[in-house]
Amino acid sequence: MRLKKTVVAASAVAALALVAACGGGGGGSAGNTQQSYKGGGGAGAGKNATAQGPAAVPSDAASGGTMDVVTWAAPGTLDPTRTYYTDSGEIMNLVTRALTQYVYDPKSDDMVLEPDMATDLGQVSKDGLTWTFTLKDGLKYEDGSPVKAEDVAYAIKRSFAIDTLPDGPTYQLTFFKDGDLYKGPFASAAQLKKMKGYKSDWYSGDDYKGVETDGNKITIHLAKPFPDLDYYASFPVFTAIPQSKDTDPTSYEQHPLATGPYKFADYKPGAELKLVKNDQWDPNTDPGRIQSVDGWDFKFSQNQAKDENAILGDKGNAQTTVSYDNALAQNYKRASTQAPDQLTQGTSPCTYFWYIDMKKITDKRVREALSWAYPYQDAWKASGYIIGVTRQPGTSLLPPGTAGRVEYQYPEGQDGQTTDPAKSKALLKEAGALGFKIKFSYKTDVPESVSGKDAIVKGLKAGGFDPQPVASTSAKERELQSDNNAPLNIRSSGWCSDWPTGGSWFPAIFDGALVGQAGMPNKSNFKEADADKKQSEILHMTPDKSAAAWGEFDKWMQTTYMPVVNVGYAGVAMLHGSKVGGMYNDSTKGMPTFSTMYIKK
Amino acid sequence: MTVSDAMLEASTPDLTPGGAEPDKEIAGRSPMRIAFDRLKSDKIAIACTVIVLVFVVIAIFAPLLCDLFGVKLRDGGSKNLDQFNYPVIGPPDHPFTWKAPLGIQPNTGYDLLAEWLYGARTSLEVASITTVVATVLGVTIGLLAGFSRGWLDRVITFITDFFLSLPFIMVALAVSPMIVQRYAQNQTKLDRAQFISLILILSCFGWMTLARLIRGEVISLREREFIQAARVIGAPTRRILFKELLPNLVAPIVVAVSLGLPAYITAEAGLAYLGIGLTGRPSWGQTINKAVDWFNSYPLYLYAPVVGILLLVVALNLLGDAIRDAVDPKTRR
Secondary structure (H helix, E strand, C coil), rough: CCCCCCCCCCCCHHHCCCCCCCCCCCCCCCCCCCCCCCCCCCCCCCEEECCCCCCCCCCCCCCCEEEEEEECEEEEEEEHCCCCEEHHHHHHHHCCCEEEEEEEECCCCCCEEEEEECCCEEECCCCEEEEEEECCCEEEEECCCCCCCCHHHHHHHCCCCCCCCCCCCCCCHECCCCCEECCCCCHHHHHHHHHHCCCCEEEEECCCCCEECCCCEEEEEECCCCHHHHHEEEEEHHCCCHHHHHHHHHHHCCCCCCCCCEEEEECCCCEEEEECCCCCCHHCCCCCCCCCCCEEECCCCCCCCHHHHHHHHCCHHHHEEEEECCCHHHHHHHHHCCHHEEEEEEEEEEEEEEEECCCCCCCCHHHHHHHHCCCHHHHHHCCCCEEEECCCCCCCCHHHHHHHCCCCCCCCCCCCCCHHHHHHHHHHHHHCCCCCEEEEEECCHHHHHHHHHHHHHHHHHHCCCCCEEEEEEEEHHHHHCEEEEEEEECCCCCCCCCCHHHHHHHHHCCHHHHHCCCCCCCCCCCCHHHHHHHHHHHHCCHHHHHHHHHHHHHHHHHCCCCCCCEEEEEEEEEECCCCEEEECCCCCCCEHHHHCCCCEE | CCCHHHHHHCCHHHEEEEECCHHHHCCCCCCCHHHHHHHHHHHHHHHHHHHHHHHHHHHHHHHHHHHHCCCCCCCCCHHCCCCCEEEEECCCCCCCCCCCCCCCCCCCCEEEHHHHHHHHHHHHHHHHHHHHHHHHHHHHHHHHHHHHCHHHHHHHHHHHHHHHHCCCHHHHHHHHHHHHHHCCHHHHHHHHHHHHHHHHHHCCCHHHHHEEEEEEEHHHHCCCCHHHHHHHHCCHHHHHHHHHHHHHHHHHHHHHHHHHHHHHHHHHHHHCCCCCCCCCCCCCEEEEEHHHHHHHCCHHHHHHHEEEEEEHHHHHHHHHHHHHHCCCCCCCE
């Protein structure tokens, strides 16, 4: 899953905000507020296939009121099919129901996978190539019309039209039957021929061989086993979209038809989203959501410092205001010492990487030296992170809470926060690469980015490198990072679990086949035959074995090749007004659990 | 003697015919001399000059002053910070310490006094170079426009109006990312390019008022007898421009300079605050940009650069006013 996305900062003030972190779980708002990072924090690995609605509304919930949500970021799109960022995913969870869903479990303080529109978490055939979901009875759209299995099938078909609806998750292209051939319901034969890399067996239209419906049943056929499909079915991609309402696919995001407890009232992209109660939603069919407040008012591209001050001031509307940005360092201290009840903290399923370009930095000793030279503490603090809260020293690439995760340290003794210039210099000397040029980018218009760059330059110099930062701006940074020909040999970015196993990590960012593709999904240019072979073997394992195998692969890849430096796990610290109740941390996204939130009496 | 000299002298009582006492020596005083004497007796002007001089000394000797206080520029890092990224010594949580007289910058752990001293240097460097460039541009263009009749005057007037109509902030916003893009890979060049482009942008938008003023003065002067006389005896245009006209324009130029300096200091800080100024070196505007969000918990962080700018700008402005009064022959004291 991708980190929160911002629109281009409309004003310099908006650009003051910190780099987006996607974040993680735990930390109750009422009572047991966690003051420190939860070491083995959850990431939503648990499942409960028999959960039944309705979800209990807490006794201190006042019915009604409007919840205000503010953020400096702005979701690029709210089309269910294209929703692939942590923030838009959490927002759409209020509006569109999927086949399965993540529900906050107070007992384990973690997210648990439960059925949503489906009656269970799906039935998989013996060969692992067919999944069947059955829809519940009594599901309705906001206009009162019934939800049909065909509509879910249509939503799935829609997700193959990545030319019309780009930026969404793409696992279906890899795992579903004909995923590489079917191009979605929209393209005509003539348009198909115009697509890049056209092959004669490509097809489009309503007739897709990978999805079948029979009454209330949806059957999905796969090309190769996809043991984590039940997790993937919680993405808004697997909602229901009636084909008759989707006459103009690119503008469907203006008003996606609601199946959840709230529906769109007003949406101004990049600025504001207003939600109101959907009276057609039946709580008895939904084990995870409550409908306590009357409406939601999301305000995007806001001034974070100002909003946080208002929330901590806790007067009037601010009492029912929530921010899903990581608290600024200056406000975090104030909140944690003076108003700990207004702070929601926790872990997140994200890891920040320094992706090392394997084509340009070919000597492994140089890559190891980098991990000793990187000034972890200085760089984190200078970039405005609170160590132990919004940044946690990282060791294994998979973040804590991931199923099958193997804890290891590589290079030996590197606990994820140790800077040792002497070791770095020794390694560089051994490799004959003293003064090796390191090119990484930073944003000149974000003060935190500039000070972070200064700290890194100092650290790398001390470690015997010759740092050559490449200047960029907020508007151009993303483009630079995903440009295969950019003059960089380090790319600084992160990755978040789509579901808590290594299966949503390595095939997505370290698959040799991705090298050179547009958008640069494999930012390390990591292409090794034995690594690709191992990955393909793990993909063919059964779910019970594959999770552990990914954990081992993590250690093997890093010790054998070291294509990245782990520059820390992400964490979250979000602020909310004193009357906001039920705000937990969705540890699968690092967002507030909107679906359980209410206004206190 | 030029006309304005005569006017000035005529306004001094010493020249009243027959009124001079025999034993008092009559001394001729140049207009600049008179202005200087007036300035010397102006207490505010003296105080402001002292303040400005102190800042100039700070700017010139910033590295030495840092050594004197025992602080280093952009040194320290996370060891100066606690778990919340706040400083471990000095304000806001700890008492004053000479180790960091202006405190430590949160998040980065840099010493703020060093940042402030070097920030003064950046401010004055940018402001003084810009003032010189803008003044030279303004005077040259104004002289040319005023003295040439016909098409050249019209073209120059049009260009002046054109520049006046350009929105300054928009141009700065547009140029800044271009510079970053162009020099992305070389930090030293980028810093220099940002510095030069900042001066160019500021001076490109700073010469017009002076040029108009000079043009007006020249138009009124060029018809006077002494210019006519110079023409009659065949003085070349260059001589008329620089030897006859320019000395008469000293007063407006001095005033423009003294009022331009503080304007450029504010402009530099303003651009840095918007995130489009210099990024490679300390500047007051940048510090203010970062400090605004910390004001609630750490006011000194913001006060230091704000007081710096305030003092310097107010002093320069008052000094500018005093100079204007002093060189203006029409003011009487």
